[in-house]
Amino acid sequence: MVGMRDVAKKAGVSLSTVSLVVNGTGYVSDDMRAKVQAAMKALDYIPNELARNLAHNRTNIIGVIVPTIRHPFFATLTSALQREFSERGLRTMLCSTADSDKGEADYVDMLQRHMMDGLVMAAHTAHPVGYWTSIGRPVVAFDRYLGPDIPSIGSDHEQGGRLVARELIATGAHHVVMVGGPRSQFHDLENLSEGDADTTFPTVRYYLTLEHELKAAGVRYEYVEAGEVYDLEGYAHAVHDLFDRFVDVDAVVSSDFGASLCVQEMLRRGIRPGVDMQVVAYDGTYLADAAGVRLTAVCQDFDAIASALAARMTALIEGEESSAAPSDLDPAAAGAPSQTSLGASSADMPVPPTDGRLPGSAVELIPVTLRKGYSTR
Template sequence: MVGMRDVAKRAGVSLSTVSLVVNDTGYVSADMRAKIEDAMRALNYIPNELARNLYHDRTNTIGVIVPTISHPFFATLMAALQCEFASRGLRTLLCSTADASTGEAEYVDMLRRHMMDGIVMAAHTEHAEDYWTSIGRPVVAFDRRLGAGIPSVGSDHEQGGRLIAERLIAGGIRHVVTVGGPRKQFEGSGNGITFPTVRYHLTLERLVERRGIRWDYVDAGVVADLDSHARTARAILDRFPDVDAVVGSDLVASYVVQEALRRGIRVPGDLQIVAYDGTYMADAAGLPLSCIRQDTATLARRVAQLMEQAVAGSASRGGGDVESPVQEVEDTIVPVEFVPGKTTR
């Protein structure tokens, strides 16, 4: 097996000079670098990446924890994140907590042991804030708050709720049903809210209630339980015969469209439907969905930027294992847009 000593001997230079080139850690003249690179090619020398990573205390790998990649939004987000990290020379290691129940703990352990450079946390966690803040390694939260000093990136869900309310109120609705996850996620929904996504529900409910419009909330279960979305669509139309508007994820909205058309309910004449996310699923429901589109490209770009900053800061502190004061960081809030389709008036 060819090693750096063989490269040094062929190039006629010292082992330390070859090490500088391989690890890119010091100045080597252009002529000397070319000579060493020629020797590496001639010998088909492949640097030991593990050793090089240990030398730099970097793995160039970022772990991303999501609830599931079966859901259209998280599949879209994951694709955008992988592209963003790849453009920065970083690999992405995916964990779906629906498929690996111990994935969160395993990834955090890998991060603590410097087997990854950082974690993007985009799934539900049962841990208290001090668990995440005590890790002392780069963590970026997506659409949730994990604790002081941990940056969070998410969409402007209050704006999303306002845009939906304005559209539906203008369309003359009398009874709207919104669909989301377990209502317990709404607890503590002040400034300390853990899941900012629920704010679109809260904003929509508040605005339609002011107009005397009836609203109901239906729990479709956890995001990874995709089978429940179809059941929920049927249950809404069974339970609320007077409903004239439904708001839910792209997947829920698609099922509602299909179920309404099957029952002879006119969309949007009798029933208006608004999807929340704006993924590829918004065009696959049978009718183009009116939707709130989250800007996944911008969200992924900002997550990657914050991760780069966090990793660089960790490296400057010698790997991030030293105690440092926890400072509040401002959340990144990305605007959403309402995209008209054929399911609203």
């Protein structure tokens, strides 16, 4: 088996020079680097990545927890995240809680045992705030609030709700039906102010904002539960039934998946999308263009979301490393002020609002846009 000593002998350089090139640490002249790389290629030398990661106390693996990859939103999100992390030299380990027997607790355990460097939490969770804040390793939440010490990235769903409302009000909608997840998920928004809530689920804010705007405009609205996000069959049943339950409905709002099912049901019933009934999709994934009619959609910026999540995760990992570095390298600096256990400054953390807003707002909100299609007037 070829080792670094063989590479050093072939290149005519010292073992330490080969080590610097392989590990990407320290300064090596371009000439020396070229000699080492040529020797590695000639000998078919493959660096021992496990040993290198152990030396750096890194795995370069980020866990990503989503409810399911069957849903087009999470399929699009994980694709963007994997691409973004890859560009930063990081690999993605995916946990789809509804599609496997591996739950979030297994991944948290792997993170605590340093089998991965960080965790993106993008699934609804029943664990209390204390569970997440006690982990003590890099965790970034997506579209949910996990506790006061955990940074969160999310789309601006209140903006999304306003965009949908203005579109439907301006086009003369009279009876709007919203199709979404269990209404019980809204409870934590109400209870968080008491300090004993489990988590918040910011995505529901587009429904709450939409309802508020429609009510103010005197537009009738209903909310239909379609089951959990991974219950695709539940969405199909809910969309089918709403046409029989609400004979005067003239606008439907749902995820891209629910909106696409709605258009298909309309076409089966001879209802003209955008003429007899309006449909607004929320997410802006590839499915918004594959429903048979190009849907009017509120588009979440997946590239910007992935970039923000990756940037925050990288900062936490680097902060964790730098907070440990003084005591390792300079004992005299051990008592110097350090960053939090997650490597983020207190200025980055969510604080209890004082202006009446719901607690749990994301640290960073990514703007959404409304793309006009043929499913609205």
